[in-house]
Amino acid sequence: MKLLEQSGSLKGSRGAEEQLSLISGCSDIREAVEGALHVQECVPENLELKKQLFAQLDGIVGDQVVLSSSSSCLLPTRLFSGLVHVKQCLVAHPVNPPYYVPLVELVPHPETAPATVDRTYALMRKIGQSPVRLTKEVDGFALNRLQYAIISEAWRLVEEGVVSPGDLDLVMSDGLGMRYAFIGPLETMHLNAEGMLSYCGRYSEGMKRVLKTFGPVPEFSGAAAEKVHQAMCVKVPDDPEHLAARREWRDRCLMRLARLKSQLQPQ
């Protein structure tokens, strides 16, 4: 695979079987996909723009080319339905920043061929990403459903004055995030008791009681948004220079974490 790095959304590697083209902002799309066996679309999160691009690609590519979208949460049935090459299409959703956070969610259209998913999975592994397979589309896929569940309760706790924005973020960065960087929520349960069934026996009533106290979906606006915004700006002023500097610090941390994880993971 030769990765033509245009938008740089995915790491490059050389020598693999498939040629991958990243499509965003390119002038001549036919030239951009020439010879590619895998095309990753990376244009802005705009349904009509993506549909227009995939319609163009549909008229250009042959039956062997995988067409994948980077979309954060646009459903495959909205992106690919009606395309001639729909069996070759799927969402391959990376995570911000994709060059340091390897997860890629593979989300099929109901008509996506299994071989399309298998080829994309193999390619993502080959270029150092960490792909996961969703068996069917769901709004928000898996990552953003989990992320938005956390954001929703984080927002509520801050909005109701239970905890400050800064301390809320510490609950994640110095608490849950320490474990979740290495093991997920299910394995965390498994290890936090004498196995999963033991955990469920010990804590399920408490979990259900707490979950029943969860409130409605926040509006993410008004006084609460202003409160969180002010707190975030005290920590990181929202001018381009401070935001860029903090992202560079974030990326350095993620790079070192990725290196540590590669040293710790059984090869």
Ligand SMILES: NC(=O)C1=CN([C@@H]2O[C@H](COP(=O)(O)OP(=O)(O)OC[C@H]3O[C@@H](n4cnc5c(N)ncnc54)[C@H](O)[C@@H]3O)[C@@H](O)[C@H]2O)C=CC1
């Ligand atoms: N940025 C990230 O870390 C992640 C992005 N995504 C998804 O990837 C996609 C791209 O996101 P970003 O890179 O943040 O978008 P972006 O807003 O940075 O734009 C991506 C590229 O599209 C080009 N572009 C803008 N308008 C265009 C048009 N009308 N026609 C063709 N190209 C155009 C831009 O020049 C740019 O190179 C979105 O669907 C987003 O949800 C998913 C996960 C992570």
Ligand SMILES: O=C(O)[C@@H](O)C(=O)[C@H](O)[C@@H](O)CO
């Ligand atoms: O946090 C993320 O990376 C994911 O929730 C996303 O899909 C974001 O929307 C991402 O696309 C842009 O930050």
